[in-house]
Amino acid sequence: GAPTKKVQVDQVAYVPGLAKHATLVSNATAAQTWTLKNSAGATVATGRTTPKGVDTLSGDSVHLIDFSSYDTAGTGYTLAVGADTSFPFDISANPIKKLRYDSLAFFYHQRSGIAIDAQYVGATYARPAGHLNVAPNQGDNNVPCRSDLNCGYTLDVRGGWYDAGDHGKYVVNGGISAWQVLNTYERAKLIGDAAALGDGKLAIPEKANGVPDILDEARWEVDFLLKMQAPNGMVHHKIHDANWTALPTLPHQDNQARRLSATSTAATLNMAAVAAQSxxxxxxxxPAFSAKALAAATKAYAAAKANPNKIADPNDSTGGGAYSDNVLTDEFYWAAAEMYATTGEASYRADVTSSSLYKGQSVTDRGYDWGSTGPMGDITLALVPNGLPAQDISAIKSAFVATADKHLNQMASLAYPAPYREPDGTYVWGSNGLVANNASVLALAYDFTGAAKYREGVFEALHYLFGRNPVSYSYVSGYGGQPVRNVHHRHWANQLNSTLPIAPPGVLSGGPNSGLQDPIAARMLQGCKPQKCFVDHIEAYSLNEVTVNWNSALAWIANWAAEKSGT
Ligand code: 9MR
Structure with missing residues (x-):
């Protein structure tokens, strides 16, 4: 494994004016002296650590370091205790202001059906278009259903984003990702800094079309989601290769047959929600696109109500992930909320208010993801003006605030505070995505209350992702002294082929997973404590993959944090 430090810091930056915490790994029972040095090696502050004993999620014996009182902006600071020195870091708002765009730039790299042009990404990351039926590709212009389904039609499902390190395109996961990118913009427009998200902010082909680039990027996915709708209004769950391809395989080199899986109620409601939001x-x-999206959403919503329990096959994971979910109460609630927020129609309102999830009942400290979508409906209802009773909107906001308080309580007891907890104390596949999403709950609690503690919580979560964790990795590529390099990806496969690149800056690794669900994890990490179940290895797909849904969560909080970071 990579070297772990004894002094664990955010390797990227602490923002001026906000708290600055670090962690010392030490068995000493007495307080130790810490020294903060500037880039010239001169001591600029000293203080004493606070011993905290053994931490549950890492197993480390730790002391806390609080150097909040030092607030002079600069680069290349280090924290030292005795002979142990941290990775360098900045005291600056600049890195988070860069990450807001780098995290969004990820999505252009993941585009299917279009050449990734050197003028936007540089020669290293440029590649031909994938899945336009140019040999050896076999899709995605005219894609049949899996042979056992007999659906009797083919669909043109070119475009969209590849999900992750693989070349599958999955509606439920692509949908929440597009929703979160769109919500980043919608929140900023309603209560934040939309000027930072205007046209010309991203390096993408649409950068001068007069439309905010963040919307252009999301639309690349939404257009694909609309294409996944079957003639009967239901939406196909996913399209992917018949068999898993090897690493590395660039999209244009994929020679596998492409197949649509069956339609599912979850995918249908997911598309309805995102199309209504769009x-x-x-x-x-x-206006023409808006009308098209609303018509598709309306048709999908009606189809889902007529087919309320069509569950995606949980065993359909050859050549692509299953993304199966058998609890659809949350998808129904989310879709109804989006339909109501967009149309104001009574039938959707009735579906919202009669749901068991109404008034924030799905907001929990476990968080939200592709299988738990209810909180996205609540975020929309809390942000977008609508005709629901004011006290009900207050109840929704209170659910976010109460959950944020639970996160802060738990974080106060952790050596490496992250806003995420599974009921059984494990860390699951994509834990960093949940950390980022739960950071958005803290952010919304700040939006709703203005209480500074919630803003601190968001930045604590960023510190964890940027290296204040027990494995000393910055989980965001290109950021920090020891960022992840070898993410699981079929193009960014430098570890396997030195002519290929590592991940570009601003991509979030899935992070620690105590389930040890791939051969590398099983071989290297037996007995690991949850926050330590991580290795930066390309074959460790259950730990170190990258996905559109984790980067959409990163983009959401990076944009929020940049907005709250002053100048
Ligand atoms: O993110 C998904 C995670 O929640 C699941 O536990 C896991 C196993 O089903 O699958 C993850 O999604 C993967 C998908 O199936 C295929 N593309 C890559 C995704 C991230 O690893």
Whole structure:
């Protein structure tokens, strides 16, 4: 494994004016002296650590370091205790202001059906278009269903984003990712800094079309989601290769047959939700697209109500992930919330208010993801003006605030505070995505209350992701002294082929997973404590993959944190 430090810091930056915490790994029972040095090696502050004993999620014996009182902006600071020195870090708002765009740039790299052009990404990351039916590709222009389904039609499902390190395109996961990118914009427009998200902010082909680039990027996915709708209004769960391809395989080199899996109620509601959200956001920007999206959403919503329990096959994981979910109460609630927020129609309102999840009942400290979508409906209802009773909107906001308080309580007891907890104390596949999403709950609690502790919580979560963790990795590529390099990806496969690149800056690794669900994890990490179940290895797909849904969560909080970081 990579070297771990004894002095664990955010390897990227602490923002001026906010708290600055670090962790010392030490068995000493007495307080130790810490020294903060500037880039010239001169001591600028000293203080004493606070011994905390053994930490549950890492197993480390730790002391806490609080150097909040030092607040002079600069680069290349280090923290030292005795002979142990941290990775360097900045005291600056600049890195988070860069990450807001780097995290969004990820999505262009993941685009299917279009050449990734050197003028936007540089020669290292440029590649031909994938899955336009140019040999050896076999898709995605005219894709049949899996042979056992007999659906009797083919669909043109070119475009969209590849999900992750693989070349699958999965509606439930692509949908939440597009939703979160769109919500980043919608929140900023309603209560934040939309000017930072205007046209010309990203290096993408649409950068001068007069539409905010963040919307252009999301639309690349939404257009694909609409194409996944079957003639009967239901939406296919996913399209992917018939068999898993090897690493590395660039998208244009994939020679596998591409197949649609069956339609599912989850995918249908997911598309309805995102298409309704798009219709709202695009209403004046592109009325024709808005109308098309709303028509698709309306048809999908009706189809889902007529087929309320069509569950995606949990065993369908050859050549692509299953993304199966058998609890759909949350998808129904989310779709109804988006339909209501967009249309104001009574039938959708009735579906929202009669749901068992109404008034924040799905907001928990476990968080939200592709299988737990209810909180996204609540975020929309809390942010977008609508006709629901004010006290019900207050109840929704209170659910976010109460959950944020639970996170802060738990974080106060941790050596490496992260806002995430499974009921059984494990860390699951994509834990960093949950950390990032739960950071958005803290952020919303700040939006709703203005209480500074919630803003501190968001930055604590960023510190964890940027290296204040027991494995001393910055989980964001290109950021920090020891960032992840070998993420599981079929193009960014430098570890396997030195002519290929590592991940570009701003990509979030899935992070520690105590389930040890791949051969590398099983071989290297037996007995690991949850926050230590991580290795930066390309074959460790259950630990170190990258996905659109984890990067959408990163982009959401990076944009929020940049907005709250002053100048
Ligand atoms: O993110 C998904 C995680 O929640 C599941 O536990 C895991 C196993 O089913 O699958 C993850 O999703 C993967 C998907 O199936 C295929 N593309 C890559 C995704 C991230 O590893």
């Amino acid at each position: 219709a709202r956001i695009y209403k004046t920007i592109d």
